Amino acid sequence: MLSPLFNPKAIAIVGASTKELSIGNVIIRNLQTYGYTGPIYPINPSAPEVCGIKAYKSLAEIPGEVDLAHIIIPAPMVPQAIMECGQKGIKAAIINSAGFSEMGEEGDRLQQEFLATAKEYGIRLFGPNCQGIINSDPALKAYCNFTFTYPEPGYISVVALSGGVGGLIMQALDDLGIGQRLYASNGNACDVSIPEIIRYYGDDAETRAIILYTEGFSNPREFLETARAVSAKKPILAMKAGRTEQGAKAASSHTGSLAGVDIATELIFEKIGILPFSDEGEMVRAAMAFASQPIPKGNRVGIITNTGGPAVIATDVLVGCGFDVPKLSESSIEKLKSTQYPEAALENPIDVIATAGGPQFRDALNVLLEDEDIDCIYITFVTAPFTDTDAVAREIAVANQRGKKPMVCNFITRVRMERFQKTMQILKDSNVPFYANPSDAAKALSALNKFGELKRRDIGQPTQFAGVDTAKAASIIEQAKKEGRSVLSATDVYTIFEAYGIPVAGWQVVATAAEAVAAAETIGYPVVVKVDCAEIDHKSDMGGVAINLKTAEAVRTTIDDMQKRLGSFGELRYFVQKFLPGGRELIIGAAAERELGHLVMFGLGGIYVEVLKDVVFKIAPVTHLEAGEMLSGIKTATLLDGVRGEQGVDKEAIINLIQRVSQLLTDLPMIQEMDMNPIMAFADGVFAVDGRIRI
């Protein structure tokens, strides 16, 4: 579908200009400079030629077929131009012009107008208010963009709504000497969307890794589903900006609450195995490693260095990123002994010392490549003036070309010295990813490892519990909706919970003190009594809750008292429930998220949620693995195992409960908000003891 956009056989420039540095001129120059292999057709009402190429007065006059048009004319003229594109049979248009939806109502009207025309003619629109695309394929060399960096062919494809960030990513990759495959920055994105572009990159055989910059998604569900399929095939490295309230405001996007848009984007990345970054430099440097290195099979790193300090820095960063720096095996150490200088340190890090030459590096590299307890290799290589640095670089290159284990190199040199430029070129030619700073090199290797972990993490399918009564739950909600109630009654809530097999502490709803006593006798003392009345929202604050009632007398007195104090609010009913002391308080919450489904939250109740905000979110449906991650993901996870001699709680029951909640939310998308607070967890089960549903 996007082939005319990314693989144009001929390009027309509507708004081609003879004025140097104008966009209508720069784009033609860029196509020429980059070496576009197809015909270029400038459209200009008066100039006979632009940039030395014959110009046409209109699209209709072009003799050959055209599949892509650049539109660089004032906004009000764009609808007419799109119509002429359609008449010419053009299949895609990049609208660089601005002045549309980003400028308010009138602009938006214009945008809708040409979009309708495009749909009619089957034209795919890119932009408006955008940069464009680049395809570095040597057979095509399409630079349909007004930027100024000309990427070498490569394996990284980039997509960024923001042209500014897209441009700086492109520049950063180029500064690192890494090629790029495809590039797209689509501005207002009125038609061709980020998910579509990601899908296209996923199908592109030459793209090995994808860089994505976004400030949020207009249709997060579409992104989730498209990117999930692509992410299964190749790594997606992504950065989401607008993470802070003020950043989000700067991005003019919705600010979001605790469970707002921002959390959702990060949760989408997590759910589908996209590697998240919060630093654009780190992301680009990681991409350099992805472009040439395999994914490590595990987190055990072997370190070689010819200088001490940088390896210490690297070890700190690697360990901090979850790497293990294991002791080398006896046989590895023996092998090293036979080849290394006596001053060398044969630990991990292996310090071959500053005077080490090619042979010492070769042997150390071979030992790490062969050692079965090492998954990947980190090298610090400073170009000591008194050694044959080219020989060392060649040994690193040879080891890298064996391709057995991923490696990165912290290459410390003076770039401006001719002698070391040659050394650097050897590393470059062999595609060893190298970095001037040890922390940067370590973080790039860590990105490979984290992606390996994401690949090995199979979240599985959500459990489908049998015997749930969706019809019953749906009919309760339907009835409430009919009656105009957005907050369900306690009876409704507990009935829905029970329909989904969610364990609830024994309960009954009664109207009188006598009925309450009878209910308590059935349920068994101690009990809790809560007033149940649509007009009373904050029961607890109103004195509408009494806990730990141990006798019939206590139940009776409580209800008489509540009737006296609260009777004026309306007809009171009472919720009588088993009182469950001594358990661990948990909380599960859920909120509908625009276009995406529900976010589910889990945490410990009380101060843990209120003061520590120690909660974990996931996107429903939540699988067994994900529910387990919610339990282990809170900072206070050890409390679930029991501390200070207490018994731990039944974690499998909590995981089951989270998944049942997830199924309930997925089946009943009209639920806007749901809380279970608290849930009481014990060594042998969990019980929801208070719940709230808003539709």
Place this chain on the structure above:
Amino acid sequence: MLSPLFNPKAIAIVGASTKELSIGNVIIRNLQTYGYTGPIYPINPSAPEVCGIKAYKSLAEIPGEVDLAHIIIPAPMVPQAIMECGQKGIKAAIINSAGFSEMGEEGDRLQQEFLATAKEYGIRLFGPNCQGIINSDPALKAYCNFTFTYPEPGYISVVALSGGVGGLIMQALDDLGIGQRLYASNGNACDVSIPEIIRYYGDDAETRAIILYTEGFSNPREFLETARAVSAKKPILAMKAGRTEQGAKAASSHTGSLAGVDIATELIFEKIGILPFSDEGEMVRAAMAFASQPIPKGNRVGIITNTGGPAVIATDVLVGCGFDVPKLSESSIEKLKSTQYPEAALENPIDVIATAGGPQFRDALNVLLEDEDIDCIYITFVTAPFTDTDAVAREIAVANQRGKKPMVCNFITRVRMERFQKTMQILKDSNVPFYANPSDAAKALSALNKFGELKRRDIGQPTQFAGVDTAKAASIIEQAKKEGRSVLSATDVYTIFEAYGIPVAGWQVVATAAEAVAAAETIGYPVVVKVDCAEIDHKSDMGGVAINLKTAEAVRTTIDDMQKRLGSFGELRYFVQKFLPGGRELIIGAAAERELGHLVMFGLGGIYVEVLKDVVFKIAPVTHLEAGEMLSGIKTATLLDGVRGEQGVDKEAIINLIQRVSQLLTDLPMIQEMDMNPIMAFADGVFAVDGRIRI
């Protein structure tokens, strides 16, 4: 004292070599290449000249005076060479040779030998096993080092024990185009120490900021005191590696426990206002800002950009680093309206849009410079091909040269394009610190702001409490030492606490049940009874503690029972204390730290310390401000204010308690460990209810 080292008037090279790329050759070449202005005297037993300079057979033959010698000869010959230095009247020697204390006993013996000789002759030794120094002063140009980067003169001075990291910092500064003033990497540091070098940099008028890389200090107290004085005068940017256990192992330094060496170094940085970094790239980029920019007066940043996305990224980072991005004042917005393009966003960030030229940038910069609610300025400037980028750069340069408010620039361009090289040169010439990545630029500005906060934070002097009875406390410890007890008895501990005015819950020590009842009647019920016997260490686990005893009968039964069960351990005494339920449990701990004094720890007791490890450390003596920071520094600090309707605790009483503990530790340095666990805190006071002191 270090003048002959950093300002040598003449340099001898002992071990000068005609062999290219050998260290004895490289050092002479470096002096020549860099343009050393004094005489160079190669010492070589056979060659008549080295690198075209007349060589001498021995130091004695040198005709003129020499104040600095490089020693580059095999280890066993070094002691003799140092003696000859002494005889020649040389005042400082850089020993590049290796093979000393880093190689074990024999090497260490050699090192001690020449160190003694040097002391005798008054020679200051630098190294051994080191790189050397650099002084970029144009009048001197001393490159006494075998590295390969030749720094331009500048205002940053660097010190790093590790030559590898020193070299990469030097290279990174050079890559950023920033000059350096002094450089020192002193390897084994047998004589000239890091603190001395820091003090020298502090006194050097041209040094504006200091970069320090360390893996720990051999004498942390000396460092603390020296660096504190320097840090009061100029910023010290520091990185400590070996932060992880494996990193520390790689640095061959002591691993340390929870309160080990590692924490101490960071605490020293905090105490004396050194700016800590964990990423060497970030540190060097920050130094670039320190070299030219003033320190912001506050955290309110104004942002100007000509492209959207990068400013969103910057906003996220700035806000994440504690900046405020305030709304601009009405009058500022009015001023902007009159000059900016209609499409510009007149918020903060100010988006002047891609087509903005010099005038738009100028006006936006002026508005931020004049706005009293803005303390510093962040600029994103992408070199849009269709604008006069030189004019924009000139406006930024002019605004920067007004020097009124600190600014950094995220400059997005293609370095390889000639046209933009000129733009970049304009920024460079005006000393605007600029960075390719918005996150990097934002972090550099943030370092300036954090340093401003450190400067404004006056920790003050520790409170000296009157009326403490140091003699009494000391005599108790003396007595225990005499008796060979390293763990003090409960009576000792509480008597010491009381001698320092530390509030303790009412207590008595008794021998019989009858005495216990009498004590309880005096103290008032409820009480706690704890067995007090030197042979019983873990009282609680042994059933030697009974809480909340409310009657004489309960006290009697408890003591009878303990006597029965535990009497076989030895003569039992009983500690009877007021039981204080319902308070907030706190913990204060302290441990002696090698050469430094004591580290003091504060946290909430129970699971907060055990599970969450939510504690804050400081170095004693602790001031009022620091004690307050300990309270606000725990993650659960809000619990001290009271949550869920509870009353908060008496924070001033806790601050007082921490300071009294600090004074006790400072007065009695023989205390190795101390714990108060728990301390019970109430709205109107705090009480230590269990304590332990080890000497």
